[in-house]
Amino acid sequence: MDKMGDTPLLKIEKLKKYYEIRNKARGKSILRAVDGVSLNIGRRETLGLVGESGCGKTTLGRAILRLTEPDGGSITYDGRDITHINMFPYRSRMQIVFQDPSDCLDPRCRIGDIIAEGVDAKAPKLSKSERRDMIYGLLETVSLAPDCAHRYPHELSGGQQQRVGIARALAVAPEFIVCDEPVSALDVSYQAQIIELLQDLQERLGLTYLFISHDLSVVRRMSDRIGVMYLGKLVELAKAEDVVFHPAHPYTRALIEAIPAPDPKTARERSRTHADDRADPGIPDKGCRYCRLCECAVPVCHIDEPELTSVSPGHFCACNLGHKQ
Amino acid sequence: MREDGGSEILLDVMGLDVSFQTRRGDVRAVNGISYCVRRGEAHGLVGESGGGKSVGVHAIMGLLGTSSRVNAGSALFEGRDILRLKKGELASLRGREISMIFQNPSSYLDPVFTIGSQMIETIRAHDRSISKGAARSLSEDMLWEVGIRDPERRMRQYPFELSGGMSQRVMIAIALLCKPKLLIADEPTTALDVTTQAQIIRLLKNLQSRSGMAMLYITHNFGIVAELCDRVSVICGGYIVEQGSTDDIFYGAAHPYTQALLKLIPRIDSPKNEPAPSIGGPPVDSVSLPKGCVFRKRCPFRMDICSRDFPPRINLAPYHSANCWLLELGKELPGDGQNG
Numbered sequence: 093m094d095k096m097g098d099t100p101l102l103k104i105e106k107l108k109k110y111y112e113i114r115n116k117a118r119g120k121s122i123l124r125a126v127d128g129v130s131l132n133i134g135r136r137e138t139l140g141l142v143g144e145s146g147c148g149k150t151t152l153g154r155a156i157l158r159l160t161e162p163d164g165g166s167i168t169y170d171g172r173d174i175t176h177i178n179m180f181p182y183r184s185r186m187q188i189v190f191q192d193p194s195d196c197l198d199p200r201c202r203i204g205d206i207i208a209e210g211v212d213a214k215a216p217k218l219s220k221s222e223r224r225d226m227i228y229g230l231l232e233t234v235s236l237a238p239d240c241a242h243r244y245p246h247e248l249s250g251g252q253q254q255r256v257g258i259a260r261a262l263a264v265a266p267e268f269i270v271c272d273e274p275v276s277a278l279d280v281s282y283q284a285q286i287i288e289l290l291q292d293l294q295e296r297l298g299l300t301y302l303f304i305s306h307d308l309s310v311v312r313r314m315s316d317r318i319g320v321m322y323l324g325k326l327v328e329l330a331k332a333e334d335v336v337f338h339p340a341h342p343y344t345r346a347l348i349e350a351i352p353a354p355d356p357k358t359a360r361e362r363s364r365t366h367a368d369d370r371a372d373p374g375i376p377d378k379g380c381r382y383c384r385l386c387e388c389a390v391p392v393c394h395i396d397e398p399e400l401t402s403v404s405p406g407h408f409c410a411c412n413l414g415h416k417q
Numbered sequence: 418m419r420e421d422g423g424s425e426i427l428l429d430v431m432g433l434d435v436s437f438q439t440r441r442g443d444v445r446a447v448n449g450i451s452y453c454v455r456r457g458e459a460h461g462l463v464g465e466s467g468g469g470k471s472v473g474v475h476a477i478m479g480l481l482g483t484s485s486r487v488n489a490g491s492a493l494f495e496g497r498d499i500l501r502l503k504k505g506e507l508a509s510l511r512g513r514e515i516s517m518i519f520q521n522p523s524s525y526l527d528p529v530f531t532i533g534s535q536m537i538e539t540i541r542a543h544d545r546s547i548s549k550g551a552a553r554s555l556s557e558d559m560l561w562e563v564g565i566r567d568p569e570r571r572m573r574q575y576p577f578e579l580s581g582g583m584s585q586r587v588m589i590a591i592a593l594l595c596k597p598k599l600l601i602a603d604e605p606t607t608a609l610d611v612t613t614q615a616q617i618i619r620l621l622k623n624l625q626s627r628s629g630m631a632m633l634y635i636t637h638n639f640g641i642v643a644e645l646c647d648r649v650s651v652i653c654g655g656y657i658v659e660q661g662s663t664d665d666i667f668y669g670a671a672h673p674y675t676q677a678l679l680k681l682i683p684r685i686d687s688p689k690n691e692p693a694p695s696i697g698g699p700p701v702d703s704v705s706l707p708k709g710c711v712f713r714k715r716c717p718f719r720m721d722i723c724s725r726d727f728p729p730r731i732n733l734a735p736y737h738s739a740n741c742w743l744l745e746l747g748k749e750l751p752g753d754g755q756n757g
Contacts, residue, residue: 280465280637281681281696284681307610307611310683312685350615352615352638352641354640356664
């Protein structure tokens with residue numbers, strides 16, 4: 093982990109984001125979408141973030157960029173606390189790629205104009221031809237033909253649209269990109285191509301990624317380290333290999349088991365009993381958030397909420413049983 | 418796993434050919450595909466998006482728009498050709514004998530009605546003699562059956578109040594209300610995350626083994642096929658290129674396209690530095706369908722003959738066949754070793 097040697101590019105501490113929910117029947121309640129998450133991301137590192145939908149991973153990604161204002165904790169970027177400052181100067185350094193490319197590209201704008209907005213923001217004084225070359229260059233960077241610039245988003249396939257989403261993020265020459273489920277909406281064969289593109293760009297441009305996905309097999313392909321989130325908390329954080337081959341948290345193991353078996357033999361071996369899918373956990377008032385679904389829960393799990401602690405060097409896990417299981 | 422002969426044939430699709438008229442010319446979406454689904458069996462239709470797998474099934478259910486045309490073929494359901502049924506006859510078949518679930522449940526549930534009223538309406542649309550109260554308790558039972566914890570409360574909720582996985586459970590419950598003999602599932606888990614996907618797959622498997630209903634499962638994910646299906650048809654560019662039992666396909670894939678798709682299964686245990694698998698090149702453009710084999714532009718083993726004629730169907734084992742010139746010419750497939 094030489095990448096982790098110097099000061100991290102991004103450091104978040106006890107970041108919180110709460111939402112107030114008004115419900116006619118049950119009155120006001122607080123949804124703790126992100127509840128005290130701390131982590132570092134080193135320069136040129138890819139940190140993967142996995143968890144099921146609703147666990148707060150997207151909220152965390154947006155809170156880091158202050159697209160949604162955090163309710164507590166701090167964000168330090170490149171040595172400076174950016175939790176409360178005006179984000180404008182940082183917008184060109186920190187970018188985001190969204191999940192569904194067809195949703196986030198303006199259907200009335202040509203591809204060239206979509207990318208040009210970023211180019212104009214970064215370099216407003218370019219001549220016409222310089223500007224055009226810049227746009228073509230960006231399209232080339234993401235392996236799209238220059239004539240795409242004159243087309244509309246609906247004329248492109250899902251994979252091509254996602255390339256435009258990436259080119260748009262790159263237009264301001266950022267160093268850090270939050271990739272929020274960038275391949276989940278794509279066909280399998282396009283998924284592989286986009287992952288390859290992102291890896292290639294990281295190498296060429298020295299980018300740092302926060303890569304968010306619900307699919308552990310995708311995250312693993314991309315990431316140096318992986319953080320596993322469950323109901324607003326980080327439950328495990330370790331090197332990608334360790335998370336996949338030596339998962340410490342019961343929830344991480346459940347996530348790995350949820351991936352469809354690669355062949356019929358494995359599938360048949362695996363058809364054993366599972367926890368009742370009816371369980372609708374919600375966040376318990378006290379204790380571990382996973383205790384109601386956890387197959388190894390002991391009485392203490394219903395009382396004490398475990399903190400993220402080290403189980404081996406560089407491997408952190410929030411479980412009352414720690415590494416003892 | 419069932420023996421190869423299997424049970425009685427429930428749905429027999431033969432030579433189905435569907436095209437769409439567009440400004441760019443006729444899109445030949447489905448080109449004479451044949452497959453059959455047996456009673457109590459799960460049949461997988463596998464291929465990339467744009468391969469024609471959904472169109473081939475929607476055509477059978479009469480769900481395609483006016484720009485489409487069924488050029489040829491038949492689809493016998495219990496001996497009756499459903500492509501030639503009158504509108505009313507088809508309507509009484511749909512929902513009662515054959516039900517369907519879709520990829521995006523939230524867009525198939527009506528946003529202005531509660532879950533309960535949509536379920537009661539479904540039951541009463543097929544059988545007026547059932548009272549509202551009886552329909553309500555039937556619906557609640559069915560919601561419980563598909564793993565919903567508090568049916569009474571859910572019945573009063575609107576679709577937007579449900580999560581994606583919950584909506585898909587409701588869709589499945591509605592599809593099963595009339596105890597269909599065949600359930601068609603069109604990528605029902607693609608929009609869900611992996612944990613919910615695993616739950617839905619387990620649910621479908623359980624329901625199928627309990628009720629003995631047959632299932633036609635459309636997907637691009639071979640991992641789901643491994644978990645769920647007894648038999649598989651692989652579709653590429655509107656042609657079926659390989660057919661066989663799930664074991665035949667997984668352990669003896671004969672067509673290069675099938676082999677390529679199998680390599681796309683997301684695996685957690687593959688070495689990290691290995692390049693991400695992909696099938697080179699874009700999927701087939703069905704407007705200018707090439708002469709010869711549809712996969713040849715992307716095929717690593719292409720030969721001259723592949724661009725001249727569509728390869729014949731070669732039987733490899735009982736109920737296992739593939740359309741590839743390599744097999745006809747008796748050549749060993751270089752990539753075959755790792756699957757066998």
